[in-house]
Amino acid sequence: MVSKNSEGTPKWKSNGNNHPQNLRRQLIVQQRKSLPIASVEKRLLEEVRKHDILIIVGETGSGKTTQLPQFLCNGGFCRDGKVIGITQPRRVAAVTVAKRVAEECEVELGQKVGYSIRFDDTTSATTRIKYMTDGLLLREALLDPLLSRYSVVIVDEAHERTVHTDVLLGLLKGVQLARSLEGRKDANSVPLKEANNVQNRVSLKPCQGSKLSPLKLIIMSASLDARGFSEYFGGAKAVHIQGRQYPVDILYTHHAEPDYVDAALITIFQIHMNEGPGDILVFLTGQEEIESVEKLIHERVQKLPESSLRLSVVPIFSSLPSEKQMLAFKPALSGTRKVILATNIAETSVTIPGIKYVIDPGLVKARSYNHRTGMESLIITPISKAQALQRSGRAGREGPGKCFRLYQESEFAKLVDSTTPEIKRCNLANVILQLKALGVDDIMGFDFMEKPSRTAIANSLEQLFLLGALTDDYKLSDPVGSQMARLPLDPIYSKALIVASEFNCLEEMLISVAMLSAESMFYTPRDKLDEARDARKCFTSVDGDHLTLVSVYRASAECLEKSRLAGSKDKKAEKTLNKWCRENFINSRSLKHARDIHSQIRGHVEQMGLHITSCGDDMLQFRRCLAASFFLNAALKQHDGSYRALASSQTVQIHPSSVLFRAKPECIVVYQMSSILYFGIKRVVISHLGKGGKKNQQIK
């Protein structure tokens, strides 16, 4: 039957099959059906119903992250307003996956499907599938210790073993037990002592009347260490899901390469001259190395025969301004092969399309932490087998690829299976503060998957005690400790804010702490060293780096304010600010981050009832406040002009980028202490073993 409109003429309607939106729709349905996980939907649901804890080992491309939550939701796990939570180690993953799943479900983002990350929450009361960062779920647990809104929590990428993931695993284990005890309480089937232990540990507040359903836990990991997770969760069932990855040929060198940078260069040109089309991804250790390899490639390109394919070089590392990072994602022009020189950022954080060849020297620059001295170092070390696998996998995303490992096969066998979890190589003060706030008093007794050393725990407890966050018997102090635990900051910075409210300089300290918490503000391109230096001089304060950062922040705020007063909308004002950043050699991404932190922390501080006042021109007051709060990082000048850190007796030097580098005051407080060492397995680069301290502020 043909319907007619009001004028009586026939109205025709296409079946819509050719509409771009419908084509996209069909494509999505097709793609979902072809995922390896699609064929095991029923089996997975059964396993989840049968087991309270399930380990899912899913290879790259299995579809586990996007599909499993949808299966569970359709399988009834969102009933009674319950939420399925999926944690990710990285913000960008939470956002992109949530957007994709919302599209697959044909819902608007923030309705049934949403994401929640720091500074950006798209969820609503109707959200049933919630993607989030693991750190954010930890923060949520402070407000809701039993995570009562969730029916299922899926911890994705658990093999990465970030600090947040590790703490979360221990916490979830306790929450699960407490909720199952809660559900069985009336049946009186649980020994009282056991129930009390868990209740005391997990929940700060007594549970509200309604009974809680048990919590389902799903741990998703890449193939290598499923056994470790299974053992940790009492022999939990592990399910394997096939991936969809193209084969990658692995090639090793015949001999040990004495210089991996040179070996990488030779390999780039060998691939370029002898192999078929496809881009090359080279893993290097840092900015300096990338820049020097870039220069060397440009020199050697001149010697290529005229007839050969062109070669374009694109660097990518995290501190590179975003617009320059984008170049790595642009397809190469026809007749050109792209060589991407990347740090570890390309291992997991970003996926660059078009890669067919990977060159892997087998090294990484990684942070290590000395629990005794409190000193951080960046050390170039061999990667783990898991990392080598992850790197080679980057060549097989779109078709068969090749990975050239610049070391011998016998060396590969010597690599450790997986990287040491971060929790064993970082300062634990923050972790301990959060656990204490969650009601875990016995840190040594907490069920870590891998327990940090006794020294590490003891030193961090000591630090928290000295900051006044803990009482004599190592319980969270009130109000200082609980206030510090509420702030998402390094405990020293949290303490500084509390002290600053007493010194009437909280306004300045809020800015300092936000600026110090973000990444480096100053961007210094090699070819514009002098210009960058001159620009920085405008902000320099003789009172130290903290106040220098304050003046950068205030100048940027003034620029934004002016632009808004002139009637600019937010977008335009932001553009104006970015232009200001470029002119002043400020990294706009870092500044944006600092502004976000500032507004978030300001909110917390106001809620706590602290008074936000400015010390005006009284810099002495601000410096006194720094001394009172950063005392753990104080250092005194010695005869030879170096400094001795009071807490650890380490000899440190002021970093040349500091405004106090020349002034050399008698006493300083530093905001970061780090040492630089070089170890090369292939390349003997023992260049210098000095210790550089970044200094900051003179104290009277």
Next chain:
DNA sequence: GAGCACTGC
């Protein structure tokens, strides 16, 4: 007068 892998709340 020197350099900073990468995340996250």
